[in-house]
Amino acid sequence: MDPALTKERAVMRAIRRLVVLQPHGLGDMLMTTPMLGGIRRSYPEVKVTVVCSSPAAAALVAGMPLGAEALVFDPSRSPLKNLGTLVLKLRRFRPDAFLVTPWMTPWKGELLARLSGAPLRVGAQSWWPIGGYTHVVPRAQAVHKVEGHLEMARELFPDLKETPLIFPVPPEARAEARRFWRRFGFEGRPVLGVHPGGDHRNPNKIYPLENYLKVIEGFLAAHPEAGCLIFLGPSEEGLQKRIPQSSSRIQVTVRQRLPVTAALLGQVRVLLHSDTGLGHLAAAVKTPVVSIFGPGNPDISEPRGELTRVVTLTPRLPCQPCVYTRRYPKCRYNACLKDLAPDLVLSAIMEMWRLATHTSDLIPEGSKACTCH
Template identity: 25%
Template sequence: MSSVSHQTRILVLRGGAIGDFIVTLPALQKLRACWPEAHIELVGYPYVAELAQAAGLVDRIESLDRAGIAKFFAARPLFTPEQCDYLRSFHFVVSYLHDPDEVVRQNLMAAGARQVLYGSPLITTGHAIEALLKPLETFALYAEGAEHPRLRLDDQRLGWGRDWLAARGLKAPVLAVHPGSGSPRKNWPVENFIALICQLPRGVTPLLILGEADDALAAPLARELPKVPVLTGCKLVEVAAVLAHCAAYLGNDSGITHLAAALGLPVVALFGPSNPAHWAPRGLRVRVIQAPDGKTAEISLAEVVAAVFQTLESRGVERVH
């Protein structure tokens, strides 16, 4: 265990999309557990990094786009005195930036960083969570079993989610469904999601979640499911606040699926071309259905319906139509 004092200042550099960030949460959890009084600063994308701040894992967020990080990828860059003072103020830096030639690491050290720990964001063996925990072994912080992200929101944010549902008359139990992802290849056919929602037991309230990448899905969903409420256009922390009140979740291999698992929801995750051994969401109650030959469209409707019904039954929902 490190002998660094409770006044430790730690800098974490992390880019990537929602899912990439959420599988990094166990590393942040380890840092916070080891140094509960430390100042932990995160340079990343604020829209997703806010999740870690909301959970008390980091104290300050700086945008990756505004932090001058691009300079660290250049050969022999010139650093301002302010940048050098900033880096020197941290006891160590944990970088998850893509850095195959160690240019970023060398530049961080040259600019004044005392110690730089590097974790590659490219996952080729094992689960992403264990790979991203690897740099912390320097401080004898090891993965303990199947580590998983844990997000806990404060009462104010939970209240916002409760009010959002109440304002739309949505009553428990709510099944959250995100039919999109960052790639059409990962998506189960939208008509299957529609068919599944139409088969839900009486009393279960479906809630669709749509993001910026899901525009192509909005029209068929609105046409076939005009009465099903849609959560869209919200901040990620607001999506989390609503999800926290849902009974269960169904989705593709996406960042929102990782988010639902991190919130502790029972999750049914549909995987196609991605390898779940590397990227499956981790949580207390996660069920992964993998497509034959990596083709998401080949996952049968009957298999997913059965999995969702079993998940709902585990939450006390009777199979009544």
């Protein structure tokens, strides 16, 4: 056997401290959990630190049985100061390996990997490599992010097996969700969940609110027995003023803790969203999901669940998908979403509503798992 290969395998077996860079949103973090869970199961001796960009993503890591810790690093706020602080923390951690998730901005991830001091550094192939990686994985555009993360990790852990995508809901969160349910007047009533917001840094991925309202109006007219629960996050409170609440059948929940949000998602019959992290969280508690995709690519980021459906323009525009291209931030009209008729979205919800199994209570915690096939 090649002596260099033998030495490399010995170094890999000695990995005890791993850093995973995942600076994207809640959905991307959820799609990383099958990899993190696999490391936890197959390599329990490895201590994992996940670098993420939001408190919600950090709460997700802390609330799941992954055996990992989270560091929050938001590159949009005082980037040089925050970067220096992060590098100091990473060097004190003294990682044996550093893994950069495939959809990170190439040169930033490569630079941070190099500055961390880790002897093993894994990342995706970039157009302008700066010598930061010891292991370079070809950038596969058509691979779902769950598989992409696993492929990266197998450079360090060849025997890695994926684990189900899960979000365990604590009993106290389920109890709080039931109290909300009674307050909303939803007991005994099937409910459609809607998340009309999204990441404020990616406004081009959000379906127009006026179209969401048309879909909700059409749905409630067709289902007089049903209610609608609208989910809004910390950066979406401004939308609440634009949502008419003249009917008790429409309720809005704002800024709930992540476990409570997951518990509420477990009680709706179907969730409608536009390519956001809440769709992945709903799938992780076995709630059927209808996802609206415009500039995003469902082939790589559609929620993984037993009942999921993607709604997009058919046929696609020549520029779709564009979210990981230079065209994306320059788009002004956003035709891929603005031209998507509410009737088409409503039809998808009606179909999913018929397929979904209604339950007025939460699924028991032990069964709240959505396997990523």
